[in-house]
Amino acid sequence: MIKSIAPEICTGCGACVRICPLDALRMGEDKKAFIAYPEDCMTCFLCERACPSGAIDVDPLREVLPPTFPDVPVELGGGRA
Amino acid sequence: MKNTMKINRVETDLLILGGGSAGLWAAHRFAELMPGRKVCIVDKGPQDWGGLMAMAGGDFEAVLPPDTVDGWLEDLVYYFDGLCDQPLMEALLSRSAERMRDYERFGCEFFHKPDGSLKSVPQRGLPHVKLYPAQVKGRGGELMAKSLVARLKDAGVTRMGRIMLTDYLVRDGRITGAAGFHCISGEAYIFKAGAVVAASGMGGWKTSYGKNTPTGEGMRMAFEAGAQLQDLEFARVWNMPRLFAWEGQTHLFPLGARFVNRLGENFMNRYSPVLGPNTDPHFTTIGMALEIRAGRGPIIFDVSPLRGEDMILLKPQTGWQKLNYEKLCRLGLDLFKDNTEWVPQMTVSHGGIRAEIDGSTAVRGLFAAGTARSMEPGVYAGGFALMTTAVTGHMAGESAAAWLRDADDAPAPDEAEAEALLTRAFAPLGREGRDTLTPKQVLTRIQATVFPYDVSIVKNGPALERALAEIRRIREEELPRMAAADPHYLLKLHEVEAVAFVSELFVRASLERRESRAGHFREDFPRMDPAGPSWIFVRRKADGTAEFTPERVPLEQWRVPLTRCYQDNFTFVEQATGKDR
Ligand SMILES: Cc1cc2nc3c(=O)[nH]c(=O)nc-3n(C[C@H](O)[C@H](O)[C@H](O)COP(=O)(O)OP(=O)(O)OC[C@H]3O[C@@H](n4cnc5c(N)ncnc54)[C@H](O)[C@@H]3O)c2cc1C
Numbered sequence: 001m002i003k004s005i006a007p008e009i010c011t012g013c014g015a016c017v018r019i020c021p022l023d024a025l026r027m028g029e030d031k032k033a034f035i036a037y038p039e040d041c042m043t044c045f046l047c048e049r050a051c052p053s054g055a056i057d058v059d060p061l062r063e064v065l066p067p068t069f070p071d072v073p074v075e076l077g078g079g080r081a
Numbered sequence: 082m083k084n085t086m087k088i089n090r091v092e093t094d095l096l097i098l099g100g101g102s103a104g105l106w107a108a109h110r111f112a113e114l115m116p117g118r119k120v121c122i123v124d125k126g127p128q129d130w131g132g133l134m135a136m137a138g139g140d141f142e143a144v145l146p147p148d149t150v151d152g153w154l155e156d157l158v159y160y161f162d163g164l165c166d167q168p169l170m171e172a173l174l175s176r177s178a179e180r181m182r183d184y185e186r187f188g189c190e191f192f193h194k195p196d197g198s199l200k201s202v203p204q205r206g207l208p209h210v211k212l213y214p215a216q217v218k219g220r221g222g223e224l225m226a227k228s229l230v231a232r233l234k235d236a237g238v239t240r241m242g243r244i245m246l247t248d249y250l251v252r253d254g255r256i257t258g259a260a261g262f263h264c265i266s267g268e269a270y271i272f273k274a275g276a277v278v279a280a281s282g283m284g285g286w287k288t289s290y291g292k293n294t295p296t297g298e299g300m301r302m303a304f305e306a307g308a309q310l311q312d313l314e315f316a317r318v319w320n321m322p323r324l325f326a327w328e329g330q331t332h333l334f335p336l337g338a339r340f341v342n343r344l345g346e347n348f349m350n351r352y353s354p355v356l357g358p359n360t361d362p363h364f365t366t367i368g369m370a371l372e373i374r375a376g377r378g379p380i381i382f383d384v385s386p387l388r389g390e391d392m393i394l395l396k397p398q399t400g401w402q403k404l405n406y407e408k409l410c411r412l413g414l415d416l417f418k419d420n421t422e423w424v425p426q427m428t429v430s431h432g433g434i435r436a437e438i439d440g441s442t443a444v445r446g447l448f449a450a451g452t453a454r455s456m457e458p459g460v461y462a463g464g465f466a467l468m469t470t471a472v473t474g475h476m477a478g479e480s481a482a483a484w485l486r487d488a489d490d491a492p493a494p495d496e497a498e499a500e501a502l503l504t505r506a507f508a509p510l511g512r513e514g515r516d517t518l519t520p521k522q523v524l525t526r527i528q529a530t531v532f533p534y535d536v537s538i539v540k541n542g543p544a545l546e547r548a549l550a551e552i553r554r555i556r557e558e559e560l561p562r563m564a565a566a567d568p569h570y571l572l573k574l575h576e577v578e579a580v581a582f583v584s585e586l587f588v589r590a591s592l593e594r595r596e597s598r599a600g601h602f603r604e605d606f607p608r609m610d611p612a613g614p615s616w617i618f619v620r621r622k623a624d625g626t627a628e629f630t631p632e633r634v635p636l637e638q639w640r641v642p643l644t645r646c647y648q649d650n651f652t653f654v655e656q657a658t659g660k661d662r
C-alpha cells in the first residue's frame with residue numbers, strides 16, 4: 001500500500017496523480033501531491049515508477065483480506081489468528 | 082437529481098466503454114475502417130492508461146507455424162473439458178498471428194533466442210498451446226498499451242478518463258448511449274451513440290495488484306440492458322504469497338519449482354501423477370485447499386530444484402515486478418532464497434457477456450469485447466488474455482463499423498429515462514444517517530462471504546446456500562445503506578454494488594452446476610456430468626431477477642470430439658470422496 005510522498009522532494013509535476021488507476025492521489029493547493037484515499041491503493045507501483053523525482057514510497061506488503069480458511073490456524077496455513 | 086447538477090452531453094458514432102486492451106483495439110480497428118466517424122473511449126481510470134495491460138508482462142499466445150489452429154483447438158477442447166465454443170475459438174486462434182504481427186509492426190518486440198527464432202513457453206502441459214514472451218519482460222504490456230494509444234491519437238479518437246459509466250441507454254431493444262459521472266468533478270454525463278462496444282473487463286473482488294479495477298459494472302449494465310451473461314460459476318482463485326504479490330510463477334513450474342506442504346511433500350504429484358505442479362493455478366489451489374484442510378499446511382513455494390542459471394534469468398528485470406522484488410528482498414522476502422508461504426486467493430470472475438463470434442449481443446448495437454465477454458471456463462493459459470482481448474477488440478471494432486454502415490440512424494436517448502438513471506446513480510452521494518456504511522465496509526463483508534474455500538475452491542452445496550443467504554442479506558440490508566462522501570467514493574460505491582451483483586451470480590451459478598468441470602469443483606458432485614458439457618446462461622426476467630438456463634454444448638455439430646478431459650489428470654475425486662480423510 002502507498003506509504004508516503006515526501007513533500008520536500010515532490011515538484012508538483014502531477015504525473016502520479018494522473019496515472020493512479022484508483023484515484024488514490026490528488027494534487028494539493030500547495031502544488032504537492034498527497035495521498036487522498038490511502039485505503040483505495042492496490043499496490044501497483046505505477047505512481048512510484050512514474051515519479052521523476054523519487055518522492056514516492058509504496059510498501060510491497062499486501063492488504064490483509066478476509067481469510068480463505070477462517071477455521072484453520074495461521075500456523076497451519078489458514079486464517080484463524 | 083438536483084437541478085443544479087451539471088449534465089455534459091457527448092455525441093459520438095461509436096462509444097467504447099473501457100480503454101483496456103479490448104477497447105483500444107476496437108477503437109483502432111473502427112478508426113481504420115471508418116476514418117470520418119467519431120469514436121470515444123470512456124474509462125473510469127486515467128485517460129490512456131490501458132487497463133490491466135498497463136501492468137501485464139506482455140506474454141502473448143499466437144498460433145504460429147508449424148503449429149496449426151486445429152492442434153490448438155484440440156488442446157483447448159481437452160483443457161476446457163469440452164466447455165469450448167469451438168467456432169469462436171477457431172475464429173480467435175485464426176486471427177492471433179495477425180495481431181501479434183500488428184504488435185511487431187507497432188514496435189513491440191517479442192523475445193528472440195540467440196539463433197534468431199522466437200522463444201516460446203509451453204503451457205499447462207498441453208501439446209500445442211504456448212506463449213511468446215515480450216522482449217522487455219515485465220513491461221511488455223505497458224509498451225503494447227502505449228503503442229496503441231499513439232495510433233489512436235493520430236487517428237483522432239477521443240479518450241476520456243475518470244468517467245464511470247453506470248447505465249446503458251436502450252430504446253426498443255437498440256442501444257442509444259450510456260450515462261455516468263466524473264469521479265473527480267462529480268459532473269454527470271450522457272453519451273449518445275450509434276453503437277457501443279462493452280470492453281469493461283471482468284468482475285472481481287478487488288484483491289490488490291492489478292485486481293481492483295475489474296469489478297463488473299459492465300456486466301451488471303449489460304444484464305440490465307437485456308444482454309445475457311454466462312460462465313458466472315467460474316472464478317479465478319490464484320496462488321499468491323501470503324504477504325506480498327508475485328507475477329510469473331507459472332514460468333517457474335516447468336523449470337522445476339513446486340509447492341510443498343508442511344511435511345515437505347510435493348503434493349501436486351500426489352493429486353496429479355501426470356502433470357504434477359505444472360498445471361493451471363485452479364488445480365493447484367484445490368490441492369492447496371485439501372492439504373490445508375487436512376492439517377498439512379502451510380504451503381511453501383520451493384525453488385530449490387531450479388538451476389542457478391535459470392534463477393538469474395527468472396528474477397524480474399524491469400517494471401513493477403523488479404521494484405516489488407527489490408523491496409521484498411530488503412524485507413527478507415526473497416522468493417528465490419527464502420521459503421515463502423503461499424495461499425489460495427480468490428481474484429476475478431471468469432463470467433461475462435454472452436456474445437456471438439463477431440461480438441454482437443442480444444441488445445442491437447451493443448458489442449462485447451475482451452474479458453467483458455466470457456471466453457474461458459475458469460482455467461486459463463498464460464498469454465491467453467492479451468491475445469483474446471486484442472482479437473475480440475479488433476473484431477468488435479469491425480462489427481460495429483459494419484453495423485453502423487447498414488443501420489438506421491440511432492434514435493436519441495430517452496432524456497427522461499437518462500435523467501432518472503442519473504438520479505438513481507447519484508442518490509448515495511452525501512447520504513447521511515447513523516447507520517450508513519462505507520463501500521469498503523460492505524466490500525469486506527462480501528469478500529468474507531465468498532472467499533472461504535468451501536464457497537470458492539472446494540465448493541459444496543450447504544456452504545454455497547449459506548453464502549447465498551448472506552449475499553442476499555447484504556443486497557437487501559447493506560447496499561441501500563452505503564453512502565458516498567464525494568464523487569470518488571460514489572465510484573467505489575458503484576463498484577461494490579457490482580461486486581455484490583457478480584458475487585450473487587457466482588454463488589447461484591455454482592449451485593446450478595451440479596458437477597465438477599474445468600474451473601469449477603464441487604465436492605458434493607466431484608465428477609463430470611455424464612450427459613456431457615453444458616453452459617449456464619443468465620438472463621434478466623421481466624421482474625428484474627436472474628434466470629439461469631443450462632444449454633448443452635452442441636459437440637455433435639462441431640469438429641473436435643471430446644475424447645479426453647483435462648480433469649481426468651487429477652485424483653481430487655478420490656480425495657474428496659473420503660480416501661484422504
Ligand atoms: C499484473 C498482471 C499481469 C498480466 N500479465 C499478462 C500477460 O503477460 N499476458 C496476458 O495475456 N495477460 C496478462 N494479464 C491479463 C491481461 O492483462 C488482462 O486480462 C487484459 O489486459 C484485459 O483486457 P480488457 O480490455 O478485457 O479489460 P481491462 O484491462 O480490465 O479493461 C477494462 C477497462 O474498463 C474500465 N472500466 C470498467 N468498468 C468501467 C465503468 N463502469 N466505467 C468506465 N470504465 C470502466 C477499466 O477502468 C479498464 O480500464 C495480466 C494481468 C495483470 C493484472
Ligand code: SF4
Nearest residue numbers: 020041042044045047
Ligand atoms: S501504488 Fe498504484 S494504486 Fe497505489 S497510489 Fe500508487 S498508483 Fe495508486
Ligand code: SF4
Nearest residue numbers: 010011013014016051
Ligand atoms: S510524480 Fe513525484 S514529483 Fe510529480 S507530483 Fe507526484 S510525487 Fe510529486
